[in-house]
Amino acid sequence: MSRHRNLKNMIDEAYEEEYGQDVDYGIEEDELHPDDNEIVNEVWDTVGNNYEKHSIIEALDEVDWVVDDAINLLLVESKRFAKKKGPAKKKDSKDAIKTAPKKDNLPTMSKETSKEEAKETVLKKKDSTDLTPFRKESEDLSAIVKENSKFIDKSKFNNIIPEIPIPPKVESSIKESKNLYVVVCGHVDSGKSTLVGHLLVDLGMVQKQTMHKFEKESTEMGKGSFKYAWVMDERTEERQRGVTIEVGIKQIETKNKNVILLDAPGHQDYVSNMIGGTAQADVALLVVDSISGAFDAGFNRGGQTQEHAILARSMGIESIIVAVNKLDVMHWSKDRFDYISSLVTPFLEEIGYKQENITILPISGLQGDNVFQRSKRPDLGWYDGPSIIEILDGFKLTPKNIKKPLRMVVNSVYQSTTGQAKGLCFSGKVEAGILEKGSKYIVMPSCGQATIKDVFVDDQKANFAIPGDNVVLVVQAKEFDIANFRYGSILCHWDFPMPVAVKFTADIEVFDFERPLIRGERSMIFIGLTKISTVLTKIHHTLKKETGEILKKNPKLLKKGDFASVEIMCERPTAVELFKNYPLLGRIILREKEKTIASGIIKEILD
């Protein structure tokens, strides 16, 4: 069977299943040597049609026809092998692209989808991710990892990571961290930054003069309603557009907690930044716009109210606070609040939040009702529950992984010449284990060595840090070059470095996407703060969610709602963990075409 026939069959089946109709590709068959046919097809189906047949054969020749090695080579060295951009190979398929109706997004998978649209879907799909922009990084990192491969022991990749004793001098002085990380998320313009900005003003953390300045300047810009949002949106572009782009971080103190507020962007173009914020959070504060129309835009398919809630749950957040915002515009209507609750609460339960972990309350971020203090407004007399700050203050923190070997997510590396921390500095958050001054650690995936000269926890000098602590470290580094640092690198216990791999198996759940997922699917995967281009190299079987029972072996495609065991290959060596060892670093989110298509957990690290 030739490559084209093979691909055609695969997609035919998918379409027959979905549409009950055939698809005409206008693609002719190539005759291939029968002995090598199957191998070439297998590689080609996985890497997609960015490659010509002769490139596949060339790559196979270089690695003695070992399929996995050829796939690896083609992806890592895509520039050398991928075909040059130019006219489509076959006349008919090119015409199909031209004549198909233009759409911003891929066509929806419905029975009504036309043949032309179906063709367009197939043709676009196989070219979906261009690996070129990652080429340099991938080459650099591959070389570094190769050089430092003595630190990477593949035989230990799937070992259970044991708990290790806490040093006695540390144990006696450990106090439970009071830090609570809250990601403030929700659809664009729902009022997240305004809420956080107003809260900081109410807490006296913003000077009166500064607030006057924001009021004056935002009004001059015709954006007076954004004055509180300006407390969080500090960049000129954010203020001019009235849109948050990067996660804004502010720390506040309540009676019992240090609350770290991570004000995420709601715009769909910046979902990756939102994911970075969510990866660090203990709880989600989902801000929902109660105004008619705006609520629907966020809550309907494609809106970020649903997407953010799903992402937070997929990333391990179990508790969610829903702030039904802008109720001032809706005249503080209890009916409106009840209506929104009646839609949002069942949805949250459906995506995996337990009823007891969902709190919903009416607020106005702009007016400040039920944010810092309970509202005294008579119109809101029907609600007598706590304010957001009261809810956060009473939040029960789950015990952290203190006995596991250290994992600290590094979110910046810089040289500092001023302040208390001078020299090469890492800042980030301890996820698991104890970090001790004077100890030596390893930074994965680049395998740099770092000895800790000084530890600062919340700007105070300390001898150690525990899970949940926000730290700045002054380090003495060996085999570590700032240029090799990647956002999301992990500082690890010297004896238990994180596996650095390119291939793993995962159990994934498929979300609502325009079409089914098939083998060869290219997507961006998010693991903690790491973002990486990947290919779905195998679909082993679908599973029953509740029991893990195998439903269908080797399915051709995965549809919305399917659970499946799959194999995923990363475009460069990546630090990954088994979910059972470190849940945060073993969870994955798959995104394609600016949509979250699936989430899952890493089950086995292969290579």
Ligand SMILES: Nc1nc2c(ncn2[C@@H]2O[C@H](COP(=O)(O)OP(=O)(O)OP(=O)(O)O)[C@@H](O)[C@H]2O)c(=O)[nH]1
């Ligand atoms: N009437 C009213 N308007 C509000 C309220 N909260 C926010 N707004 C308005 O909603 C608009 C958007 O507010 P932002 O705080 O920037 O919204 P956001 O959710 O942070 O937006 P992104 O970060 O870009 O997703 C501004 O004009 C705010 O004044 C509210 O409680 N009542």
Ligand SMILES: [Mg+2]
């Ligand atoms: Mg904002």
